Amino acid sequence: MKILMVCLGNICRSPIAEGVMRDTALQNGLSMVVDSAGTQGYHAGEAPDPRAIACMARHGLDIAGLRARKFQSGDFQEFDVIFTMDQNNYQAVLQLARSSGDRAKVIPFLSILSKHAIDDVPDPYYGSTKDFEYVLELCTQAAQAWCLHWQAKDK
Numbered sequence: 001m002k003i004l005m006v007c008l009g010n011i012c013r014s015p016i017a018e019g020v021m022r023d024t025a026l027q028n029g030l031s032m033v034v035d036s037a038g039t040q041g042y043h044a045g046e047a048p049d050p051r052a053i054a055c056m057a058r059h060g061l062d063i064a065g066l067r068a069r070k071f072q073s074g075d076f077q078e079f080d081v082i083f084t085m086d087q088n089n090y091q092a093v094l095q096l097a098r099s100s101g102d103r104a105k106v107i108p109f110l111s112i113l114s115k116h117a118i119d120d121v122p123d124p125y126y127g128s129t130k131d132f133e134y135v136l137e138l139c140t141q142a143a144q145a146w147c148l149h150w151q152a153k154d155k
């Protein structure tokens with residue numbers, strides 16, 4: 001299975017989601033390819049935000065080698081699931097979809113969490129260390145829930 005994590009800039013939320021999902025899949029014995037992209041290319045070619053790298057490092061995860069890129073329509077062919085971090089990303093990706101098959105691949109990352117939980121991973125770009133920790137916490141919960149979901153489906 002090939003999974004793409006999408007946010008706006010691809011330097012804060014989606015690289016964290018990518019690192020967390022790769023680690024969670026490994027811990028659960030699931031084989032998957034995980035990548036990330038941004039709906040905008042402002043930061044293309046850049047490493048993740050230093051605050052995102054530091055946040056992940058505090059939890060033993062290394063995302064320093066990732067490089068930002070812009071989401072492209074070819075990603076619909078390349079990936080099986082396209083997880084979006086918030087409703088803006090969701091709409092932006094859907095607008096590039098060319099078929100119902102493309103549209104079916106686009107899923108809000110937090111939609112696996114209970115209906116009363118938060119819908120969006122909040123953008124931490126103008127925030128603090130605490131906001132990055134909250135992004136990591138939400139991504140960890142969602143990644144674990146998705147892995148459990150896929151494991152249950154495999155049985």
Ligand code: 4NP
Nearest residue numbers: 007008009010011012013125
């Ligand atoms: P991300 O955060 O979408 O989680 O990577 C942002 C990164 C950059 C900007 C906004 C959000 N920006 O405006 O440059």
